[in-house]
Every structure is written in C-alpha cells, then in structure tokens.
Amino acid sequence: MGIEKDIQQQTFRNEYQKAAINIIFSSNWLNEKIKALLEPEDITQQQYNILRILKGSKQPLSTLQIRARMLDKMSDTSRIVERLMKKGLVEKRTCTADKRLVDVSISARGVALLEKLENMNTELDEILNRLSEEEAKTLNRLLDKIREA
Numbered sequence: 001m002g003i004e005k006d007i008q009q010q011t012f013r014n015e016y017q018k019a020a021i022n023i024i025f026s027s028n029w030l031n032e033k034i035k036a037l038l039e040p041e042d043i044t045q046q047q048y049n050i051l052r053i054l055k056g057s058k059q060p061l062s063t064l065q066i067r068a069r070m071l072d073k074m075s076d077t078s079r080i081v082e083r084l085m086k087k088g089l090v091e092k093r094t095c096t097a098d099k100r101l102v103d104v105s106i107s108a109r110g111v112a113l114l115e116k117l118e119n120m121n122t123e124l125d126e127i128l129n130r131l132s133e134e135e136a137k138t139l140n141r142l143l144d145k146i147r148e149a
Contacts, residue, residue: 033124041113
C-alpha cells in the first residue's frame with residue numbers, strides 16, 4: 001500500500017497528487033534520517049552542506065558563491081558561516097580582489113570533521129540501496145524532469 005499506509009490516507013485526487021505528496025513525505029523522511037546522523041556531531045544539514053562546498057572548492061568562496069551552490073537556497077548563509085567559525089570549522093578573511101567581500105575557507109578541523117562524517121555516507125547508501133543503480137538513475141531523471149517544469 002506504500003504512502004497510503006505511511007500517512008494513513010486511503011485515497012488521492014489522482015496519481016499526480018499522490019506523487020507530489022509521496023515526494024514531500026519521502027523528502028521529509030530522508031531529511032530526518034540525515035538529521036539523526038549529523039546530530040551527534042552537533043552540526044546541521046546546512047552546515048554540513050557548506051563544509052562540503054568549501055572542501056570541494058579549489059579556492060576560498062564568498063558567502064554569495066556558497067549560497068549559489070547550496071541545496072537550501074532559503075538559508076542565511078552568513079549566519080551559518082558565523083556559527084561554523086565559532087566551532088572552528090571554517091576561516092574567514094578579507095578578499096584580496098575586493099575588500100568589500102569576505103573569503104571563506106574550510107579549516108583543518110572542518111576537514112577532519114568531514115572525514116569523520118564519511119561513515120555517514122555509508123549509512124545513507126544503506127538507506128538508498130533498496131534501489132538498483134538503474135532505478136536510482138531513473139528516479140534522478142524523473143525528479144530533474146519535475147523541476148524543469
């Protein structure tokens with residue numbers, strides 16, 4: 001029965017409504033799983049995302065550049081960066097090219113935390129391994145198609 005059982009709703013207006021609700025429900029479910037994996041490290045999903053962005057960058061980034069790459073476009077990137085600074089996970093310095101901007105880079109402590117969290121990727125893989133690689137590719141194509149609308 002799937003989504004009907006999970007949300008205790010027996011009927012939907014049509015398959016499109018059911019698909020939309022299923023996407024929202026599944027997104028929230030997966031977010032909760034990720035949040036539970038990050039909680040022991042006292043780090044949020046947005047903070048984790050920023051650390052991954054900075055680690056993958058060859059050079060320091062401004063908060064505007066970080067925001068453009070973030071999954072959660074509604075988040076207050078500057079505030080999240082400040083919290084990461086207080087934890088010693090990122091470093092900030094004035095941009096040499098434009099004194100009005102601040103360059104943000106990941107600290108050695110931030111890199112060490114990401115390495116520790118690599119185990120989390122294994123746990124996430126275990127959650128998603130119910131899909132074959134071909135099914136995952138199909139799901140990715142379908143989700144991309146929805147967002148193109």
